[in-house]
Amino acid sequence: MMSGHGTVETAVEATRLGAFDFVEKPLSLAKLLRTVERALDAGRQKRQGSRSLAAAADCARRPKSCHAAHT
8 A cells, every 4th residue: 555644554554455565755766666576476376386286176176187297
């Protein structure tokens, strides 16, 4: 979340509602870049985990085809 009029309360609420993090003023470019990098990494891990869960569910539904694909 990015806002020019934020307070600690709005930052906490935004995080509770799904914002990854908040960066306080004065803005530090280094902290902003670290935060964006962490958010991108978290998104990649979440997508990778979702694909792994989907593959596991598919294997549970069709064990023979899963076994053949992974041997």
